[in-house]
Amino acid sequence: MPLQAVRPKILGFISEQASAWLVASVVFLAGIALTFVVAWAACDLNRQQVRQRFQLLVSERFSRLQERFEDQEQRLGSLQRFFINSRDVTRAEFDGFAQPLLLHARAYAWAPRVLREQRSRFEQDISRALGTPFAIRELNAVGELALAAERDEYVPVLYNQTQSQLGSPMGFDLLAQPLRRSTLERAQKSGKLAVSQPMQLVGVEPAYAMGVLLVAPVASRTGAEPFGFVMAVISLRQLVADGLPRPDRDNLVTQIVDTSDLQQRMLYESGNTPSDRDLTVTRRLTLGDHVYALTLRPSEVFDRSSRSSLASILSMGGMLSLLVAALLYVLVSQRQRALKLVEQRTVQLRVREQELRGAHSQLRSVLNAATQVAIIATDLRGVINTFNAGAEQMLGFKAAEVVGRATLESLHLASELQASAASVSLLLGKRIPPSQAMLVQSPDSLHEAREWTLVREDGSQLIVNMLGTALLDDHGLWVGHLAIYLDVTEQKRAYEALAARDRLLKKLSAHVPGGIFQFTLKPRGEWRFIYASDGMRDIYEIEVGVLQQDAEKVFERIHPLDVERIRASIRSSAVQLSHWREEYRVILPQRGLRWIRGEATPEELPGGGTLWHGYVSDISDLKRVEEELRALSITDSLTGIHNRRYFQDRLKAEMVRVRRTSGALSVIMLDIDHFKRINDRYGHAVGDGVLQELCKRIGQRLRRTDVFCRLGGEEFMVLCPGTDGQQACRLAMELWESLRSVPMDTVGTVTASFGVASWRVDEGIDGLLLRADSAVYLAKQAGRDRVTPEKLPA
Structure with a gap:
């Protein structure tokens, strides 16, 4: 093969005869053009990013403001329901309920409706309650509060909870101002929330004076005339700008x-x-x-914050184009000088070729001494010129039969050479003929032995490892190739046996639920998975290769509340060489929270440390069934509330708490009046419906800390932690009123007898329940449909 035939072009496409200045100029102009294209694309991308960022900021700002507006409606709605459910509200109760609501609102107020004939009596009653003179007032011509003129109706501000330092406009008649009057009329007519037109707010600092009035009517029932209004005084500056x-x-x-x-x-x-x-x-x-x-x-x-990087791209692109052009100029000019030097050395190479032939015989004797390794050398055309004794013994050919007659290609399996030539051509980006496929190496496999199939003289095939390298003369010029072959047939068979064993183990582990593993703990505290089946990937959602490289990935999946316990149990198993068995939670990226059970048997390693053989499995379904069974065991199947068993467990726990902290604890027992008559007259299906409706009404009135349970039949119990006797009586009255105030479908009004008892020092569970039961008995004796508190000791 001639030397010129293997010379690559510069960068694969630049001719060696091209002028260095021409190459540099073309590359510089191409770089400038590419820079302008990139700059245009970057500018367009910047505009898109600016619009996307603006849309994100708009969505966030709109969501925040919409949430604040909805929050104001919800807060005023809760104040409206407070007045509906408790019509007689004192000032202290109003302040206690409204004060926590003052977020993004300047004030909350309550204004009852007062008719002309009620005005005098109303002002006297309020003055007596306040201890100071009270009068219904309105704004006069100079903007000061004065006595209101005679009208058919007034809506004066009675209660007011405000953030303002100017005080509250007590007695201010909202009907005296047209804007406020129209807002009240719209709220009264629709029965829903109404908002005023922008106005100057009364009793608010000038900085927050511009705002609106949010009004909600308060009526005893749906469709009835309201007996007053609750209002939120909202400053738009405070509502929007805060935060x-x-x-x-x-x-x-x-x-x-x-x-x-x-x-x-x-x-x-x-x-x-x-x-x-x-x-x-x-x-x-x-x-x-x-x-x-x-x-x-x-x-x-x-x-x-959204400026474009156009100028930077243009400047950097221009500098980079100039630098590449200069680099190519230096590269082309140096290569052209090098080619001239090669031509000068060609003459010297021919002279040295004669000397090499003289040393060939000496080299052959050295090569023939390596009888277990086949050493074959070729010229640049691939024709064999060296064939040592090891090659004769391995392939069955005589040196005289192949030297100068056969090529290295003829010793290889033809189909294998063609497949390798296609692969290497695709990798290097140029065509490699099959005759050179075994000699051309990819950059990632440089100086590495590769596996090939050779064909013996008798036609049988032999698997070898081949290391191919170039032969250079004293001047570093390429004169041929050297191939060294090592027979690896027996090693190949052993490797295939090991691979078959691994495949069998993988198949067996695939049919085992969960994952199988070998885990070691070194004396210095290093964790490592020696083996992990594919099931471990499904358990922890971690690839097996990653798991074997870093065992800490498993502990990152374990729930933070369980991870230290699992680490401690592993160390304890290593110290005691005891069987390891644990159940713990993991948090997975895709499946979320799962329960895992793991078991392993430890053994001590000779060099120190511990090796476990074990498995892990997913028991989330089993845990879910256990939770469902527990929930069923403490829930009444008819009403859905807690049953007697749960009540007894909670009462025991609360008794332990109050004895330790000397706190308060009360119980409310109730029994439906004449429930047997309901079952006898309407049937048990209607009776079951009455029990369910009662539980619904009672549950809506209870606090989050109260425990509502069904003891059996028509008997129910409410456990009130942190509640004294008076508070429990008030709660029982609310429950009694909610039950009897609205008739039930089919049966009409249903009543119940309530008994209240609170815990006494050094008293047991039986004593507390006995006093509650006695109170219910007294209520029934007194005619039923009432609340009877416990009988105080004499």
Whole structure:
């Protein structure tokens, strides 16, 4: 093979005769063009990213404001329900309920309806209750509160809970102002929340004076005339701006306008400066019966944080193009000088070739001494010129039969050479003929022995490891190839036997539920999985290869509350050489929380450390069944509330607590009146419905800490931790009222007899329950349908 035939072109496509300046100029111009393309793409990508970022900021700001508006409706709704469920509300009760609601609202107020003939009596009653003069007032011409004129109806502010330092406008008649009157009339007519037009709020600091009034009617039942109104005084500045970034750091310019306001007054506008971008989004915000237009635009802060990198790309691209052009100029010019030097050395090479032939015989004698290794050398054309004794013994050919006559290609299996040539050609990006496939090495397998199949003289095949290298003369010029073969047939058979054993083990482990493993703990505390079946991947959602490299990945999956216990149990098993068995939780990325059971048998390693053989399995379904059985054991199947067993367990636990802390504990026992008559008259199906409806009404009135249980039949018990006797009596009265106030379907009004008892020092469970049962008995003796507190000791 001639030397010129194997010379690659520069970078695979540049001719060696091309001018260095021409190559550098072409590459520089191509780099500049590519830089402009990249800059255009980066600019377009930057515009898309800016729009996406703006949309994300808009969605977050809109969601936050919508949540605040909905939160104000929910808070006022809870105050409305408080007055509906407890009509006679004192000032202290109002303050206690309304004060926690003061978030993003300036004030909450209660204003009852007062008719003309009720005004005098109402002012006297309130003055007597307050201890100070009270009168219904209105704003006069100069904006001061004065006595209200005579009207058919008044709605004065009676209770007020405010954040303002100016105090509360007690007695201010809301009907005296047109805006407030129209808002109350809309709320009274619709029976729902109503919002006023933008107004100057009374009793609010000037900074928060612009806002709206959110009103909810309070009526004894649906469809009835309200007997008063609860109100939220909302400053748009406080509602919108609290919690938002400062104007000099805010990315968005925010504006809010009431769409029903004919004057289109600006309810809120942030103080930052808008940018020049044509990005504007308008969303709808709802509060009560009004719709507000929320307009969001990017600010100058947004512009500063969204600048394009166009200038940087252009400058860096130009510098990089110039650098590559200079590098190619140096490379081409140096290679051209090197080719000239090669031509000068060619003459010297021919002279040395004669010398090499003289040394060939001496080299052959050395090669023939290696009888267990086949050493074959070729010239550049691939024709064999060296065939040692080891090659004769391995392949069955005589040296005289192949030297100068056969090529290295003829000794290899033809189909294998063709497949390898196609693979190497694809990898290197140029065609490699089959005759050179065994000599051309990929960059990742350089100087590594490769496995090939040779054909003996008798036609049989032989598997060998081949190391091929180039033969160079004293000047480093390529003069041929050297191939060294080692017979690996027996090693191949042993490897295949081991592979068959591994496949058998893998098949067996695939049919075992869970995962099989070998785990070691070194004396220095190092964890390692020696073996892990494919089932371990399913258990922990970790690839087996990753698991064997880093055992800590398993402990990262274990629940934080269980991981230290599992580590301690492994160390204990290693010290005592005891069987390891644990159940623990894991948190998986895809399947979430799962329960795992693991078992392993340890053995001590000769060099120190411990080796476990074991398995793990998923027991989440078993744990779920156990939880369902436990829930069924403490739940009444008819009503869905807790049963007697759960009540007894909780009562024991609470008795231990109150004895330790000297706290309070009360129980409320109730028995449905004449329940047997209901079953006899309407049937047991209706009776079951009565029990379920009773549990629903009682459950809605109880606190989260109270425990509601069915003792059996029509007897029920409420366990009230941290509750004294008076508080329990008030709760029992509420339960009694909720049961008898609304008739039930089919049977009408259903009543019950209630008994209340609270824990006494040094008293046991039986004593507490006996006093509650006695109170129920007294209630039934007194005519039923009542609440009887415990009888106090004499």
